[in-house]
Structure formats: structure tokens, C-alpha cells
Amino acid sequence: MKELLILSGKGGTGKTSIVGSFASIAQNKVMADCDVDAADLHLLLAPSVREKNEFLSGQVAVIDEDKCIECGLCQDECRFDAISNYRVDPVSCEGCGFCSHICPVEAITMNECKAGEWFISDSKYGLLVHARLGIAQENSGKLVALVRQQAKELAEKNGLDYIISDGPPGIGCPVISSLSGVSLALIVTEPTLSGIHDMERVLGVCQHFGVPAMVCINKYDINEENTQAIQGYCREKGVEVAAKVPFDNAVTEAMVKGISVVEYTDSKVAREIKSLWQYIDRKLQG
Amino acid sequence: MIISVASGKGGTGKTLVATSLALSLKDKYDVQLLDCDVEEPNDHIFLKPNITRSEAVSIPVPKVDEEKCTHCGICAEACAYNAIAVVKEYVLTFPELCHGCGACSYLCPEKAISEVPHEIGVIETGLADSIDFGHGKLSIGQAMAPPVIRKVKGLVDNNKVVIVDASPGTSCPVVEAIKDSDFCLLVTEPTPFGLNDLVLAVETVRQLDIPCGVVLNRAGVGDGKTEEYCRQENIPILLTIPLDTAIAGFYSRGVTLVEGMPHYKNGFIELFDKIKEVVDERTADS
Numbered sequence: 204m205k206e207l208l209i210l211s212g213k214g215g216t217g218k219t220s221i222v223g224s225f226a227s228i229a230q231n232k233v234m235a236d237c238d239v240d241a242a243d244l245h246l247l248l249a250p251s252v253r254e255k256n257e258f259l260s261g262q263v264a265v266i267d268e269d270k271c272i273e274c275g276l277c278q279d280e281c282r283f284d285a286i287s288n289y290r291v292d293p294v295s296c297e298g299c300g301f302c303s304h305i306c307p308v309e310a311i312t313m314n315e316c317k318a319g320e321w322f323i324s325d326s327k328y329g330l331l332v333h334a335r336l337g338i339a340q341e342n343s344g345k346l347v348a349l350v351r352q353q354a355k356e357l358a359e360k361n362g363l364d365y366i367i368s369d370g371p372p373g374i375g376c377p378v379i380s381s382l383s384g385v386s387l388a389l390i391v392t393e394p395t396l397s398g399i400h401d402m403e404r405v406l407g408v409c410q411h412f413g414v415p416a417m418v419c420i421n422k423y424d425i426n427e428e429n430t431q432a433i434q435g436y437c438r439e440k441g442v443e444v445a446a447k448v449p450f451d452n453a454v455t456e457a458m459v460k461g462i463s464v465v466e467y468t469d470s471k472v473a474r475e476i477k478s479l480w481q482y483i484d485r486k487l488q489g
Numbered sequence: 490m491i492i493s494v495a496s497g498k499g500g501t502g503k504t505l506v507a508t509s510l511a512l513s514l515k516d517k518y519d520v521q522l523l524d525c526d527v528e529e530p531n532d533h534i535f536l537k538p539n540i541t542r543s544e545a546v547s548i549p550v551p552k553v554d555e556e557k558c559t560h561c562g563i564c565a566e567a568c569a570y571n572a573i574a575v576v577k578e579y580v581l582t583f584p585e586l587c588h589g590c591g592a593c594s595y596l597c598p599e600k601a602i603s604e605v606p607h608e609i610g611v612i613e614t615g616l617a618d619s620i621d622f623g624h625g626k627l628s629i630g631q632a633m634a635p636p637v638i639r640k641v642k643g644l645v646d647n648n649k650v651v652i653v654d655a656s657p658g659t660s661c662p663v664v665e666a667i668k669d670s671d672f673c674l675l676v677t678e679p680t681p682f683g684l685n686d687l688v689l690a691v692e693t694v695r696q697l698d699i700p701c702g703v704v705l706n707r708a709g710v711g712d713g714k715t716e717e718y719c720r721q722e723n724i725p726i727l728l729t730i731p732l733d734t735a736i737a738g739f740y741s742r743g744v745t746l747v748e749g750m751p752h753y754k755n756g757f758i759e760l761f762d763k764i765k766e767v768v769d770e771r772t773a774d775s
Contacts (some may be wrong), residue, residue, distance in 0.1 A: 212529050214499010214657040219682065240660040241497050241686040262569065267577035294664060294697065299569045299590035338692045341661045342631065356657050372499040372657050373528035376632040396743040397504060397531040404529060404629060411630040425734075452710070458681050459712050 204358050205386040205487040208237070210409075212401030214372035216393045217421040220454050222369040223247035223463040224476045226328040231483070232365035233276075234326065235354040236333040237381040239319065239346045244369045247463055249469040250324030250331045258321055258349065259332065261340040262313040264291045270310035277302035277311060294339060318342055321349060322359065330357055344380035347371070351381065365487070371390040374408045382408065386487060388416040388444070394429035402433070406442060417443045417486075419479060422450040446479035448472055491651045492761075492769055493670035495694070497686030499657030502676045502706035502730070505740060507654040508535045509747040511673075513757035515619050522617070524624035525666035526656040527610060533624055534743045538617035546625065546640045547606035548589035548633070553580045557601035564593035564602060564703040610637040614644060620647060624650060634662040642666070648739040650761075657686075659693045667694065671768045674727070674760075680711035684718060691724065700767050703728040704760070728760045730745045 209218050209226075218239075226234050226248060236244040264285070266277070271289050278286040281302055285295035291302075293316075303311040309399055311428050318341070321334035333353040336343050354366045368385070371377040382388060392402040402418065409416040423430045430447065437444050449471055457467035465473045494507045496575065503526070508522045511522040524532040529568070533540075549566070551573055572587035584607045594602040609631040614623040625641040627634050634656070642665070645651050655666035667673050673694045677687040693702045702725045705715065709732040719726050730736065730746070730753075739749030747754045 214496075215532070221762040240658040240663075241499075241689060243498070243685055246681050246685060247617055280591070280595065295667065297590065298569065299586055299588055299592055301590045301592035301595070304567055304592060304596055336660055338659060338689065339661075339696050340663045343658075343660045369549060373526075373634075373663065374530045374664075375627055376631065377633050377660075378528075379630075393741075395741040396534045397529075397740075400531060400534060401529040407629040425737055429741055440730075455710050461681065482656040 204364060205246055206383055207483060207487065208368045208370050208385045208388045210370040210378065210388050210405050211372060211391045212374065212405035213398050216391045216398055217454065218391050219243045219247070219369055220458065220464055221391055221419065221421070221476060222367060224465040225367050225480050227463040227466055228265060228477060228480045229365060229367060231363045232329060232367050233363055234328065234331045235350050235356045235366055235368040237350055237368045237377065238329070238371040239334045239350065239377065239441045240333060240343050241372070242333055245331070245333055246461060247458070248325040248326035248328060248331055249461065250333065252322045252324045254323040256321050257317055258319040258346050259315050260318040260345050261316060262300065263293045263296050263316050264300070264302050265314050266291055267310045268310070270308050272308055274306065274307060280305060297341070310390045317416040318415060319346055321346065321353065321487065323353060323475045332357065343477060344376040347377045347380040360453055371454050374404050378405070378408060379412070382412055382414055385414055387483070388414050389483065390416055390418045391421050392418060392433060393422050394420060396429070399429060399433055399436070403436070406440065417445045419446045419448060423447040424449050439467045445482055448475045449451065491645065493653040493655055493673045494676060494705055495663055495667055495673055495690055496657055496676045497659060497690035498677065498683050501678045502704070503654055504531045504535065505706070505746050506676050506704050507652050508532055508745045509654050509753065510757050510761065511620050512745055512747050514650055514761055516659070519595040521621040521623070523641050523644060523656070524654045525641050526654055527625035527627045527634050527641065530624045530626055530658055534592045534653055534747045536617035536620065536622060538615040538622035540615040542614045544612050545608050545666050546610040546612055548587065548636050549591065549604035549607045550584040550587040550607040550668045551582050551593045551602045552605045553556065553582065554603070556602045556682060557600055559641040561598065563596055567592045567596050568744065573697060577762060583618060589636070606629060609633060613639070614665040621646065627667045635665045637666045638665040640660055658682045659689045663693065664697065667696055667699060670699050672675045672764045674704055675697045675701055676704045676706055677715060678707040678710060678736040679705060679713065679715040683711070688718070691722065697768050700771060704728045704730065704766065706730045707732040725763070727763050728756055748750045
């Protein structure tokens with residue numbers, strides 16, 4: 204079984220539209236949405252939820268006012284400035300539990316909090332594992348790991364060849380959690396200075412964790428000079444540019460209709476994405 | 490006054506709005522721009538600040554003195570992040586999992602644990618014209634953005650108009666960036682993905698009790714549902730920027746909107762005046 208992860212560094216370069224297209228073309232796969240704090244893949248895949256589970260994670264300190272003697276030790280020692288006036292600010296609390304360990308009168312307990320939900324769904328393109336991190340919650344990395352674990356179990360149980368994951372933007376905790384041990388990372392970038400800067404950083408993360416990566420330049424024709432700069436950079440770093448996909452309003456039009464762009468049109472943008480998938484398919488089989 | 494710029498979905502134009510707002514206000518106010526998207530900071534590409542100060546960001550991680558350690562295991566039990574483990578005659582520490590809460594060193598009965606700095610990023614400051622500029626950069630391979638964001642937020646100068654550029658999403662890095670703001674600008678695009686993530690962003694700012702308004706970017710693309718949502722939820726659309734290939738062209742080359750197309754400057758000044766009205770009203774009420 205092979206796992207393909209789509210990343211970008213910068214948000215809004217077209218990850219989800221490309222993943223949605225892969226979902227409609229690829230066979231024998233489980234789809235996974237690892238962008239758990241702003242998940243969008245379900246908008247293209249029309250999932251019907253088969254299984255819904257609570258994501259319990261992280262803890263929040265709660266001070267029992269009746270027991271508290273207002274000694275102030277907890278607020279002096281809390282490194283996250285989460286306690287003031289003998290009350291815990293749940294947003295600032297990192298759930299480390301330090302305060303509960305040191306309270307001389309055992310007035311502080313750590314309560315497990317519901318930090319989100321995760322789902323196994325039947326979509327029009329097969330199985331989808333997705334999640335929703337609770338608003339302003341922590342531990343997105345842990346939820347990503349859970350989504351991947353479920354996708355892997357489903358793929359094994361059903362004898363499927365691929366897991367195709369839509370990754371989060373950035374380079375931090377959820378990206379690292381979605382990246383460890385995948386077969387291939389496809390970096391979707393755009394020919395803007397921001398896109399290039401962010402691609403370089405996310406390629407650095409792939410290299411740091413020893414994950415093979417290739418690049419797709421999306422909307423390559425909005426600035427061909429920058430596209431050449433990306434190709435030059437990739438050549439220098441030994442990273443393959445697997446596709447150049449043109450800008451096309453059809454991508455947004457398809458999104459509005461809630462379908463993948465390869466189903467919506469057979470113009471150049473769709474043909475490029477199809478041949479990108481065929482190329483990746485061969486690479487992963489290979 | 491602190492104005493934060495967030496979005497939910499990535500790539501909707503946070504950087505464009507933050508940089509152009511700063512440039513539009515700089516002749517009238519003392520302006521500070523803090524880029525808190527520490528995973529993928531981009532504002533510097535557009536404002537080209539003259540960086541004059543750079544400071545490493547570290548978190549304190551445990552260092553165990555094996556001579557003093559009795560392998561009692563209290564530290565490992567106390568650690569909420571599995572960043573320290575005791576196996577028979579060894580203590581293993583995992584700095585990349587550590588949140589720096591300090592519980593292990595405080596609780597060690599033998600005083601065998603000291604704390605040493607573990608570098609996770611850097612903050613840089615300088616001037617971009619008359620704009621007081623600061624940003625943070627999470628190091629490649631590091632997972633934890635919030636401590637770097639906290640350090641950038643530590644630069645806030647309350648005598649200035651402070652613009653805080655946040656990362657995409659709705660989880661801890663975004664909360665860390667936008668909390669304590671007087672107003673949050675939510676930048677979105679009128680597409681199904683943009684709307685789905687705007688709804689999440691609105692829930693986040695409401696949970697933090699921060700007043701918000703919307704900047705509708707790439708107006709003309711997609712559908713009318715975002716405007717409908719804003720009307721229903723009584724969220725003001727404070728600025729509309731049309732879909733325009735000329736804007737995309739400037740952006741791709743690292744040119745800010747108000748430098749490329751100066752007639753937009755008035756729109757940003759009016760945007761600020763509207764924000765100021767809301768903030769002043771709230772201050773008067775409380």
C-alpha cells in the first residue's frame with residue numbers, strides 16, 4: 204500500500220482541487236483529509252457519513268473554588284500565563300497538568316475535553332476519512348495522526364492500493380504529523396514569490412524527514428518568469444517538476460458545482476491533472 | 490489598537506490586505522506590522538524591511554543529570570506530552586515533543602533535571618520605510634509554532650496601530666495570533682471553499698469575543714453565497730477587491746496592491762476608519 208500526500212506550504216495554491224480530481228480518477232484508494240482545521244475536500248466528494256466518532260484529546264485545568272486557598276502557586280508557575288485570579292483561561296491552557304501536580308490542596312483537576320470529531324464516509328469516489336477539529340482547539344497533529352491511522356486500517360481491510368491525503372498548509376505540527384512515513388509528497392505551488400518562498404520551506408521539511416517529494420506548478424501561466432525560476436530551483440535541488448497546470452476559471456466553476464474539475468471540463472487544465480495522476484500512479488507502482 | 494488579519498482558508502489574500510493596510514496608514518499613523526504566520530511568513534517579501542535585529546526563539550527542555558537520577562519515573566508520569574521517558578537505567582528526552590512547561594524539573598525529587606534552551610525559530614525586526622516591522626520564522630522540522638508567535642506578539646507597541654497577520658486555519662497558531670486583538674479582519678473569497686472556512690473563522694473570533702469584518706477578495710469569481718452569509722450573520726463586508734489579473738500579476742512579483750494600483754489606498758483608509766468606529770464604540774461601552 205502506498206500513501207500519497209499533497210502539500211503546498213502556502214495556502215490556496217490549489218491542493219484540494221487537485222486532490223478532488225485525483226479522487227475521481229484513481230481506483231482502489233481511500234481518501235483522507237488531513238487539513239483538519241479547515242477541511243474542504245468533503246465539498247467536492249459529497250460524503251455520506253457512515254461512522255462518526257468523538258476526538259478526545261488534550262486536557263484543560265479546572266480549579267475547584269471551594270478547595271482553592273488562593274496561594275497563587277499555580278499562577279506563578281504556569282508558563283503559559285493561563286491562570287489569573289485563581290481561574291484558568293481554557294484557551295491559553297496547554298493541558299500540561301503542572302498546576303494540578305503542584306497544588307498543595309489538590310484543588311486542580313485535569314478534564315479531558317472533546318477537541319473535535321472524525322468521520323468515515325462513503326463518497327461518490329469511495330471511502331473518505333475526514334475530521335473536524337473543534338474551534339480554537341489544540342492537538343491538530345494528533346487528530347491528523349488519527350485520520351491517517353483510520354485510512355490505513357480501511358485500506359488494509361479492503362485490500363486497497365492507495366491512500367491519497369489532502370494536507371494542511373504551513374510547515375508545523377499538522378504538516379509534520381501528516382508527512383511522517385508517506386511514500387511520496389506532491390507539493391502544489393504557484394508562480395508567485397510567496398508561493399516559491401513557501402514551497403522552498405515545505406520541501407525543506409520533506410527533506411528533513413526523508414520523504415521523497417515532487418512539485419506541481421499550478422496556474423503556471425500567471426507568471427511564466429516565476430515558473431522558470433521554480434523549475435530552475437527544483438533542477439538545482441534534484442526535485443522533479445511533475446506537472447505544469449494552467450490557470451483556468453473552470454477550477455472555481457467546478458468547485459461551485461461541487462464536482463472535480465476533471466469531471467467538469469476536458470480542457471487543458473483537466474488533461475494536465477489526468478496525466479499528472481497517471482505519472483504519479485506509475486511512479487508509485489514502480 | 491491591534492487589528493489582526495485572518496482567513497480560515499489559505500491563499501485568500503491575508504498578506505495582500507495586511508501589507509496594503511500598513512502602507513495606506515503609514516503617513517497618518519505610527520504603524521507596526523507583525524507577521525505571525527511563522528510557518529510561512531510572506532509579508533517581508535512585499536515590504537522588504539531592513540532587518541536590524543534577530544533573536545533566537547527557544548523553549549526550555551529538560552536535561553537529566555544521570556548521576557543524580559534514581560529513575561523513579563515521576564518526571565515521565567507528569568509529562569503530558571510523552572517528551573520524557575524512563576526505561577530501566579536510562580532517561581530519554583524528546584525535545585521536539587516538549588512544550589517547555591517545566592513540570593519535570595520542578596517535580597524531580599532529586600533535582601536531577603535542569604532546563605536547557607532548544608531553538609525552534611527566530612524573530613526578526615526592522616523598519617520597512619516608516620513601518621515598524623517584525624516577524625517570526627519557525628525552523629524547518631520544528632512542530633510548535635505558538636511559542637514563536639508568542640514571541641512576535643511580545644513586540645506589540647500599544648502606542649501604534651498594530652497589524653497582526655495570522656496563519657490560515659482555526660487552531661492554536663491562529664488563536665495565539667489573534668487573541669487580544671481589538672478587531673479581526675477576515676479575508677475571504679466568494680467560493681464554496683472560502684465560505685466553508687470563513688464560517689469556521691467567524692466561530693473562532695466569536696469564541697474569543699473579538700469583533701470582526703470581512704474583506705471580500707476576488708469578487709466576481711464563484712457564487713453569491715458568501716455575501717448572503719454575511720448579511721444573515723450581520724457581519725459587515727468592509728472592503729471588496731475584484732477578481733483582476735492585474736492584481737494577481739503584481740502579487741506574483743511581490744508588489745503590494747497599493748503600490749501597484751495606488752487608487753486602492755483610499756479603500757484601505759476607509760476600511761481602517763470603519764474598524765476604528767467599531768473599536769471606539771466597544772471601548773466606550775465597556
